[in-house]
Each structure stands twice: as C-alpha cells, then as structure tokens.
Amino acid sequence: MSIEVAVAAALFVGIIAYAVLGGADFGSGFYDLTAGGSRRGAELRTLVDHSIGPVWEANHVWLIYVLVIWWTAFPESFAAAMTTLVLPLLFALLGIVLRGASFAFRKFSETLGQARLFGIIFAASSIITPFFFGTIAGGIASGRVPLDGTGDRWSSWINPTSLFGGVIAVGTCAFLAGTFLVAEAARSGQTRLADELRIRALGVGVVTGAVVFAALVPIDHDAPTLAAGLEGRAAPLVVLAALASVATLVLLWRRRYAIARLTAVVAVASVVSGWGVGQYPWLLVDEVTIVDAAGAQATLQALLVAVAVAVVVVVPPLVYLFRLTQSEEWTQH
Amino acid sequence: MLTPDVVTSVLAEFAVHLATEAEPAGLLPARQQMALSLGWHIILACFGVAFPAMIFAMHLRGIRRNDPVALGLAQRWAKVSAVLFAIGAVSGTVLSFEMGVLWPGLMGTYGDVLGLPFAFEGLAFFLEAIFLGIYLYGWGRMPPKRHVMMVLPMAITGIIGAYCVLAVNAWMNVPTGFKLVDPSTGSGQVEITDVEPWAVLFNQHAFLQFAHMWVGAYMLAGFSIAGVYAVGMLRGRRDAHHRLGFMLPFVFASIAAVTQPFVGHVLGFGLDERQPAKLAAFELAETTESPSPLRLGGVLIDGEVKGAIDIPYLGSLIAMNSPDKPVPGLDTIPEDEHPPVNMTHLAFQTMVGIGTLLAGAVVLFWVQRRRGKDLLQKRWFLRFAAAAGPLAVIALESGWIATEVGRQPWVVYGVMRTTEAAGDYSASLWWLLGITTVVYSLMTWGAVVVLRSMARRWREGAIDLPSPYAPEVRQ
Numbered sequence: 001m002s003i004e005v006a007v008a009a010a011l012f013v014g015i016i017a018y019a020v021l022g023g024a025d026f027g028s029g030f031y032d033l034t035a036g037g038s039r040r041g042a043e044l045r046t047l048v049d050h051s052i053g054p055v056w057e058a059n060h061v062w063l064i065y066v067l068v069i070w071w072t073a074f075p076e077s078f079a080a081a082m083t084t085l086v087l088p089l090l091f092a093l094l095g096i097v098l099r100g101a102s103f104a105f106r107k108f109s110e111t112l113g114q115a116r117l118f119g120i121i122f123a124a125s126s127i128i129t130p131f132f133f134g135t136i137a138g139g140i141a142s143g144r145v146p147l148d149g150t151g152d153r154w155s156s157w158i159n160p161t162s163l164f165g166g167v168i169a170v171g172t173c174a175f176l177a178g179t180f181l182v183a184e185a186a187r188s189g190q191t192r193l194a195d196e197l198r199i200r201a202l203g204v205g206v207v208t209g210a211v212v213f214a215a216l217v218p219i220d221h222d223a224p225t226l227a228a229g230l231e232g233r234a235a236p237l238v239v240l241a242a243l244a245s246v247a248t249l250v251l252l253w254r255r256r257y258a259i260a261r262l263t264a265v266v267a268v269a270s271v272v273s274g275w276g277v278g279q280y281p282w283l284l285v286d287e288v289t290i291v292d293a294a295g296a297q298a299t300l301q302a303l304l305v306a307v308a309v310a311v312v313v314v315v316p317p318l319v320y321l322f323r324l325t326q327s328e329e330w331t332q333h
Numbered sequence: 334m335l336t337p338d339v340v341t342s343v344l345a346e347f348a349v350h351l352a353t354e355a356e357p358a359g360l361l362p363a364r365q366q367m368a369l370s371l372g373w374h375i376i377l378a379c380f381g382v383a384f385p386a387m388i389f390a391m392h393l394r395g396i397r398r399n400d401p402v403a404l405g406l407a408q409r410w411a412k413v414s415a416v417l418f419a420i421g422a423v424s425g426t427v428l429s430f431e432m433g434v435l436w437p438g439l440m441g442t443y444g445d446v447l448g449l450p451f452a453f454e455g456l457a458f459f460l461e462a463i464f465l466g467i468y469l470y471g472w473g474r475m476p477p478k479r480h481v482m483m484v485l486p487m488a489i490t491g492i493i494g495a496y497c498v499l500a501v502n503a504w505m506n507v508p509t510g511f512k513l514v515d516p517s518t519g520s521g522q523v524e525i526t527d528v529e530p531w532a533v534l535f536n537q538h539a540f541l542q543f544a545h546m547w548v549g550a551y552m553l554a555g556f557s558i559a560g561v562y563a564v565g566m567l568r569g570r571r572d573a574h575h576r577l578g579f580m581l582p583f584v585f586a587s588i589a590a591v592t593q594p595f596v597g598h599v600l601g602f603g604l605d606e607r608q609p610a611k612l613a614a615f616e617l618a619e620t621t622e623s624p625s626p627l628r629l630g631g632v633l634i635d636g637e638v639k640g641a642i643d644i645p646y647l648g649s650l651i652a653m654n655s656p657d658k659p660v661p662g663l664d665t666i667p668e669d670e671h672p673p674v675n676m677t678h679l680a681f682q683t684m685v686g687i688g689t690l691l692a693g694a695v696v697l698f699w700v701q702r703r704r705g706k707d708l709l710q711k712r713w714f715l716r717f718a719a720a721a722g723p724l725a726v727i728a729l730e731s732g733w734i735a736t737e738v739g740r741q742p743w744v745v746y747g748v749m750r751t752t753e754a755a756g757d758y759s760a761s762l763w764w765l766l767g768i769t770t771v772v773y774s775l776m777t778w779g780a781v782v783v784l785r786s787m788a789r790r791w792r793e794g795a796i797d798l799p800s801p802y803a804p805e806v807r808q
Contacts, residue, residue, distance in 0.1 A: 042803030049802075054466040057422055061459045067429045068455045071440050072448020079441030082433030083756055090765065093430045097423045097772060104419030105779045106801060108412065110786030115801030118779070149437060295445025296511075296528030303530075306452040314456060317463045317486075324467060329474045 003301065004073075004294040008283065010307045011069045012276045018062035019272045020176065020265050023169075025056045027177025029099070029126020030170075031200065038116060043193050044181075045119065049107060051184045054325050056103065058318060060096075065310075073303055074293040076147060077283050084151030085139050088132040088162075095129030098122075127170055134169030138162030141279050142223035143286035147293075160222040164215035171208030172268050178204055179248060179264040183257035198252055205249050212241075212271070225285050229278030237274035241267050360755045362762035363435040366769060368737075370427050372730055373773055377421030379729065381461070382495050382547065383554035384414050385487035387582050392481045394581075402573045406581075408472060409791060410558075413784060415469050420780055422462065424773075435762075439744055439754035442525065446511045447501050449530035454497035457490040464490075492547065499546055500539035506736070507538045507607055508745050538607075541600045548589045548596055549729050552691065555586025557722030561788075563715045579709070579718070586721075587695040593688055601652065605661055608746060610670055611739035613663045614677035616648055617641060623659035624649040630682065632675045672741040680734035687728035691721060 001009070028048045035041030052059075071078040082089065098121050106118035135157040142161040145151050156162075178201025185194035220227045230238055244267035251260035279285050283293040294300060324330050388410045395404030429451075433440050468483040475483075504510070510532035514524035562579035604612040612618075617628040619638055625648035631641025652660050663671055694717060698708050708714040744751040 039803050045802040054470040057419065057462040058459065058466055060422060060426070061455065061462050064426060064429055064455050064458065067433070068448065068451045071433060071444040072452055073445065075444025075448070076441045078433055078444060079437035082430075082440070083437045083758075086434050086756075086758070089430060089434060093427060094768075094772065096426055097776065100423035100426075101420050101776045101779060104416050105783045108416060108783045108787050109801040110783075110790065112801060112803075114782070114786075119802070149441075295448075296525075296530070298528050299445040299448060299530045302449050303452060306449065306456065309453075310456050310459070314459050314463070317460060317467070321463050321466050324470075324474075330470060 002291060003297065003304070004291045005281075007069065007073045007294070007300050007303055007307075008290045010304070011066060011073065012273075014062050014066040014069060015276070016269050016272050018059075018066060019169075019172070020268050021055070021059040022062055023130065023173040023268060024176045024180050025052045025059050026099075026126045026130045027173035027175065028052055028181060029123040029177075030174040030204070031177065031181060031197065032119065033123035033127065034200075038112060043190065044197070047181060047185055047188075047190070047193065051181060051325070052103075053107070054330075055321060056100075058321060060100070063096075069303060069307075073295055073300055074283055074290075075295050077145075077288055077293040080147050080149035080151075080284065080287075081136075081140060081145050083149035084145045084153065084156050085136050087153055088135045088139070088157040092129050092132035092136070095125040095132065099125035099129060130169040130173045131166040132157075134166035135162035136165075137169070137275060138165030138223075141165070141226045141275060141285055142219075143225060143282075143284070145284045145287065147284060147288045160218035161226070164211070164218060167211055168208065168215060168271075171204065171211055172271060174204045175201065175208050175248075176264050176268055179252065179257070179260045182252065183261050186255075186257050194257070198255070202249060202252050205245065205252070209242075209245050209249075223285070225282065226275070226278050229280065230274060233280065234274040234278035237270045237277055241270040241274060244270060357752060357755050357757055359758040359762045360752060362766045363755050363758075364751070366762065366766045367431060367435055368734075369766070369769060369773065370424060370431060372733065373777075374421065374424040374428055375729065375733060376553065376726055377417055377424060378495070378498075379550035379553040380414065380417045380557075381421050382491040382550040383585065384410065384417070384558075385461075385484050385491055386551075387554070387558065387585055388414065389481065389484040389488055390585075391577075391581055392484060396477055396481055402577055406574065406578050409787075411469055411472070412787065415465070416780060416783060416787075418462075418465055420776055422458075424776075425458070435756065436744070436754040437756045439749065442749065443511075443745060446525065446528050446530070447504055447533060450497040450500040450504075450534045453534065454494045457494035457497065461487050461490040461494065495547055495550065496539065496543045497534070499543040500534055500536060502736075503539040503542045504533050504536055505745050506542075506740060507536065508748050509533065509536050513748065541596070544596050545593070545600050545732075548593045549725075549732065551585050551589035552593060553722070553725040553729050555582040555584075555589060556691070556718075556725045558582040559586060560719045560722035563718035566709065567712065567715045567719065576709070583695075583698075583718070586691075586725075587699065590688070590692045590695045594692055597685075597688070598651070602654070605653065608740065609661045610663065610666045610672055611677065611736070612652060613661060613666065614672050614674045614739050615681040615735065616652055616660045617674065617678045618648070618660045618662040620664050621659045621662040622648075624657040625652070625660040627651060628678075631678070633678075670742060672739045677735055677739040680731040680738065683731040684728045684735060687724050687731070691724060691728070694721070 028051065032041075032045055032048045035044040067078075102118040102121040102125070106115050106122055109115035109118055138159070138161040139145055139151075139156045142159060144156040144159065144162075178197060182194050182197045182201055185191075185197055216227075216230070219230070244263045248260050248263040248267055251257075251263060281289045281291070283290045388407055391403050391410065392407035394400055395402075395407055464483050464486040468480070468487065471480045471483060510529040511525050512527040514526055559579045559582040562575045565575045566579065601612075604615075616625065617631055617633060617638055618625060619633060619636060624646050626643035626645050627647035627650075628638065629642040629644065631638050633639075646656060648660050649655055649658050663674065698714070701708050740746055742750050742752070744754040
C-alpha cells in the first residue's frame with residue numbers, strides 16, 4: 001500500500017467513524033422531531049438528551065478530522081470539492097451550527113416554550129445535515145467535481161446519485177439511532193418506550209433498505225464508475241451490508257437489542273466502506289486518483305505520525321467515555 | 334479619538350478597497366465573512382483555553398478544603414462551559430469549512446504546507462471534547478478525586494490546540510518550510526517543493542505569537558467571569574459565593590494582565606525586518622524619522638498624519654529598543670504593499686491602550702490590598718471590574734485586527750496575496766455574509782438568554798435544572 005493510499009485510508013476511517021458515531025447522533029433527531037407533543041414526547045426526548053449529551057461533541061470532531069486530513073493530504077482536490085459543492089456544504093454547515101447550538105440551549109432552557117423552539121431547531125437540523133452530506137458524497141462519487149473546481153454549483157448535487165445519497169444518509173442515521181435508542185431505553189427499564197421505538201426503528205430500517213436497493217438502478221446509469229466498483233471490488237461489502245441490515249431487523253424483531261446495535265454498526269460501516277472501495281482508486285471520481293491528488297510526501301508522512309499519535313492518545317479516552325455512558329452509574333439519571 | 338475625521342478616513346479607506354479593480358468581487362465579502370466568524374469564535378476559544386484551568390483550580394479547592402461554595406461554583410462553571418463549548422465547537426467547524434470555501438486558492442496551493450498543525454489541533458480538540466463529556470456528566474457519578482482530574486486534560490489540550498492554530502498564523506506572517514520553484518506570481522503555476530511540515534509546526538515565530546494569545550485568553554476569560562460577580566456585588570450580593578467567584582478568575586486575569594505587556598513587547602522584536610509595513614502602520618510612521626516619536630491616536634489622510642499626539646523618542650525606544658533607531662516609514666514600502674494603515678494603527682493602539690489600563694488597574698488593586706484596603710468595597714472599582722471583561726474582548730479583537738489587517742495585502746506574507754487566495758463566487762458571498770450575520774446574531778441571542786436564565790434559576794436556589802421537555806416534569 002502506497003503512502004498516499006494509507007493516508008486516504010486513514011481519512012476514510014474518519015468518514016466511517018463520523019457516519020457511525022455522528023450518524024447515530026444525527027439520527028436521534030428524527031425520533032426527537034416525531035416524538036409527539038411536549039407531554040407525550042418528554043420521555044423520548046429526555047432519552048435522546050441523555051444518550052447523546054455526553055458524546056455528541058466528541059462524535060462531531062470526526063468531521064473536523066476528515067476536513068483537516070483532506071486539505072492537508074489532498075489540498076487541490078479539497079479546494080475543488082469546496083468550490084464546486086459549496087452550496088450543499090454550506091447547507092450542511094448551517095445544519096451543524098443550528099443543531100449544536102440549539103441542543104445545548106435546549107438542555108438549559110428556562111421555559112417549555114424556549115425548550116420547544118430549540119428542540120425543533122435541533123431535531124430538524126439533525127435531519128437536514130446528513131441529507132446534504134449524502135448529496136456531497138453522491139456528487140463526488142458520480143464524477144461531478146472537476147479538479148479545477150469549476151463544476152456546476154447546482155447539478156453537482158441535484159442529480160439522481162446525490163439525491164439518493166442524501167435520502168440514504170438520513171435513513172441510515174435514523175436506523176442506527178433507532179437501534180441505539182431502543183437498547184438504551186430497554187437497558188434503563190423503560191419498556192413501553194422501548195417497544196414503541198422498536199416498531200419505529202423497524203419501519204425506518206425497512207424503508208431505508210428498500211431505498212438503498214432502489215438506488216442501485218439510477219446509480220448504474222448516473223454513476224457508472226461507482227456502479228462498476230460496487231458490482232465488482234466492493235460487492236462483498238454490499239452483500240455484507242445487506243446481510244447485517246437483515247440481521248438487525250430480525251434481532252430488533254426478537255428484542256435482542258444489545259446485539260442489534262453491533263449488526264447495525266456493521267451495516268452502516270459496510271455501506272460507507274462500499275462507497276469508498278467502489279470508487280477506489282479515484283479520489284474525485286473520473287477526475288483525479290488518490291495518488292495523483294496527494295500533496296507533499298513529507299506532509300503525508302507527518303500526517304501518518306499524527307494519525308498514529310491520535311490512535312494512541314485519543315482512542316483510550318474515547319473508549320473510556322463510551323464505556324462510562326454505557327455503565328450503570330451513568331444510566332441512572 | 335473617534336473624531337468624525339477618523340471615521341471618514343477609515344470609511345474612505347474601506348471604499349478604496351471596494352473600488353480597486355484588481356480585486357475579485359468576492360474578496361470583500363469573503364474577508365468580512367472570515368472576520369465575523371473568526372472574531373466571534375476567538376472569544377469562545379479563549380474560554381475554551383482558559384476556563385478549564387479556572388474550573389480545575391476551583392474544583393480542587395472545593396475538594397481539598399471541603400468547601401461547598403467552591404464546589405458549587407465549579408459545578409455551575411462546568412455547566413456554563415458546556416454551553417460555551419458547544420457553540421465554540423460549531424463556530425470552529427464553520428471556520429474549517431470556510432478555509433476551503435472562502436480561500437480555495439490558499440488551501441489548494443498551501444494546504445499540505447500549513448496542514449499539519451491543524452491535524453494536531455484537531456487531535457487536541459478531540460481530547461478536549463472527550464474529557465468535557467466525561468467531566469460534565471461525571472458530577473456525582475465518579476469518585477471526586479478522579480473526577481476533578483478529568484478537567485486537567487482539557488486545560489492542557491486547550492493550550493496545545495491554541496499553539497497549533499497560532500503556529501499556522503505565525504507561518505502566514507513568517508512563511509517557512511517550503512521552496513518556491515517559480516515565485517513569479519500571476520498566471521503561471523507556482524510550484525511548491527521541499528515541504529517541511531514539522532518546520533511549520535515548530536516555526537520560530539509560533540511560540541511568541543502563541544504566548545501572546547494564551548495570556549490574552551486568560552485576560553479575556555478571567556476578567557469576563559470576574560465581572561459577572563462584580564455585577565452581583567454591585568447589586569448587593571456580597572456573600573462568600575460572589576467573593577470567591579470574583580477572586581479566583583481575577584487572580585488568573587491579574588497575572589495575565591501584568592505579563593501581557595512584556596510578552597507583547599518581546600513579540601514585537603524584529604517586526605521592522607519581518608513585516609516593516611505592519612510596523613509602520615502600527616506606529617503610523619508615514620516617513621522614516623530618527624528618532625521616531627510615539628504617535629498616540631491620529632489618522633493618515635492623503636499621506637499626512639493628522640490629529641496625533643507625538644511623544645518624542647518613545648517610538649524608537651519601544652519599537653526598536655534603541656534611543657534613536659528610526660521606525661522604517663511607509664515611504665520605504667511600495668504603494669501596493671501598504672496595509673490599510675488607519676485601521677491597523679487604531680486597532681493596535683486600542684489593544685495597547687486597554688492592555689495598559691487593565692494592567693495598571695490590577696496592580697492598583699493588589700497594591701491597595703497589601704495596604705489593607707479592599708477595593709471591592711468601592712463601587713467605582715466594581716463598575717470598572719464589570720467593564721474589564723468587555724474591555725479585554727475589545728483589546729483581543731483589536732489585536733487580531735491589527736495583526737491580520739496589518740499583514741495585508743498578503744495572506745501568506747510576501748508569497749501569496751489575499752486576492753489570489755479568494756474564490757470566484759463574486760456577489761453571492763454577500764448573501765452568505767447576510768445569512769451568517771443573522772445566524773450568529775441568533776446564536777448570540779440564544780446563548781445570552783440561556784445563560785441568563787441559568788443564572789437566575791441558580792440565584793433562586795435551584796441546583797439541578799428541571800427537565801425542559803414536558804410541563805409535568807418541571808415545577
């Protein structure tokens with residue numbers, strides 16, 4: 001594996017982590033938004049607040065990690081994607097800003113009215129943001145970002161691949177969040193809430209799965225390079241994603257929530273990896289390969305050092321944080 | 334010295350920038366956008382850097398002395414920092430998007446040169462976010478001694494993160510760690526070779542710039558937090574809670590305030606060689622005078638200095654460390670490499686003026702205290718203490734304006750002009766700026782409303798805030 005590909009792989013690990021960990025956070029916005037009136041939805045909203053409160057900021061940093069590695073390792077392609085896809089990027093950014101701020105504000109709101117306002121902003125922007133990230137992925141994967149950054153500002157993200165990408169992103173986030181929230185509710189003894197969430201998570205899972213398979217047809221025409229990769233090199237990952245999704249649905253159905261979380265993570269991680277492997281060796285599909293897009297060698301080496309340092313110093317406390325949030329002391333609110 | 338004269342000339346300078354034909358249409362809105370979002374984020378970043386250390390000191394005091402007042406303060410501060418950290422995290426994310434969206438020329442060309450410090454900054458921020466989660470939610474759920482230790486990584490990573498960002502800024506001021514094969518800018522592609530990312534991360538200028546900002550962060554956060562309790566005391570709340578809430582951050586701020594003039598002075602060494610145009614603008618030196626005076630206030634109108642108070646010799650002494658060595662004037666620098674002089678000069682003087690005032694005030698406070706006089710009994714001092722936070726904010730912002738505007742027209746000094754860094758979005762960026770202004774105003778409003786309501790409920794005796802999600806859960 002060349003150093004360029006190693007750095008690209010490190011970058012992609014960040015994308016997968018953001019999709020899984022950040023995705024579960026974003027997805028909880030769907031349930032928050034559809035939880036019903038303030039009285040009926042209080043229990044679920046408290047659960048959402050409790051489950052993502054300690055971790056959402058750490059999960060959010062994966063996005064910054066991805067951006068920084070991208071502009072440092074592959075600067076020209078970063079500038080190109082940023083200029084061509086400026087609109088969906090800004091919409092996603094707006095979502096991130098509104099979401100982060102209003103989540104924090106809601107928790108400390110004084111009146112129910114304030115909490116409701118901030119809550120709606122939080123939940124709505126949680127749904128909008130992954131949609132735009134999905135369109136961005138679709139724009140890159142369908143070869144709509146030229147290296148000189150002069151791609152069309154609208155059709156680069158309003159096209160079949162992008163739109164399906166957006167819907168799939170929203171669906172997978174909601175599905176992930178659903179399985180996590182069900183498990184959290186069951187663990188803290190909120191059986192009625194768990195049962196209610198279970199049905200909704202199952203529904204979201206079935207719909208999302210259908211959309212993913214429906215998407216394969218337009219992607220075949222709209223993004224031939226990606227489609228060839230998905231049907232070729234990435235085929236095992238696509239199959240794994242399908243199996244893990246079905247397994248998650250079955251496990252949710254049988255109320256085996258703890259294991260369902262694992263299969264859900266495998267499903268989302270393999271969908272995202274399928275995209276990465278499917279478009280390999282392109283960084284910007286049909287425009288520039290990973291090797292050609294790379295910046296200075298010395299910088300790539302230094303970045304790998306930084307990544308190694310990150311693995312050593314970030315992973316243990318991150319694991320500690322996740323373990324604490326899953327522990328008994330932290331579950332009792 | 335905000336006379337109408339000054340205002341018109343600064344505006345005129347602005348208009349000249351607007352009208353210069355060589356500039357891409359998107360440059361001005363891109364600059365304003367960057368100035369707004371960076372200027373806004375810097376304030377929160379200061380809290381991110383300095384607040385954890387204060388929370389740590391307060392929490393430790395609470396545990397060591399078994400002091401419920403200190404523990405209560407630490408717990409409240411942790412909640413406040415949660416709100417500030419959240420909006421700081423999102424405004425920081427905005428900046429990382431803007432690097433690419435607003436300055437594709439800079440990032441496309443120099444991304445691999447300047448990127449490494451950002452990678453380590455991201456790492457530091459990651460750790461800070463993780464430990465913030467652990468600390469915030471650890472109240473009452475972890476052994477106290479282990480719990481207090483969870484703040485420490487936040488204090489340290491705040492320092493590392495600030496250093497990394499300042500390393501990039503220092504690099505923009507004193508570029509290093511690469512070679513240009515064809516330095517003739519213009520249409521020809523510039524080839525960058527021999528990139529040394531570590532040299533950028535540890536560039537010689539970075540440490541001093543970091544030190545200046547770090548100390549500034551302690552001033553800003555320290556004075557702002559102390560000011561909140563000064564207001565409380567002005568309203569007659571003179572309990573142990575307010576005294577301690579004032580005193581601890583004020584100690585941090587005091588140490589920072591008296592250190593800052595020295596750090597700033599050392600940072601200025603060699604500016605005449607590094608960036609003579611910036612120094613000339615700082616000092617409002619139109620022509621090279623020997624010895625140079627120190628110019629208080631004043632503006633440059635049509636190449637003439639007006640309205641300034643000159644103190645002979647002092648300019649040479651402060652800027653050049655010599656009784657007669659002249660500050661090189663703007664006349665030694667090509668016209669198209671002049672920064673916006675008045676804005677730079679006034680911002681610089683605002684920073685120095687406020688910094689001096691704050692340093693003097695804390696010295697006065699501690700001297701009087703040694704003599705057994707407590708200035709906290711004086712309403713005028715409490716009023717000043719309440720204003721010190723906003724003053725520190727203004728000083729810090731002015732410092733940034735001085736150094737950033739003073740570097741113009743270069744984005745990377747001597748290598749890349751800001752015009753080359755900007756994208757070609759033209760007028761649509763005005764829309765973006767408008768939307769950003771609205772969103773940031775709303776975010777500021779939200780933060781103020783929420784923080785004030787938290788304070789009010791705490792005053793009314795609430796310890797745990799009720800769940801805001803349903804009418805029946807709240808009482």
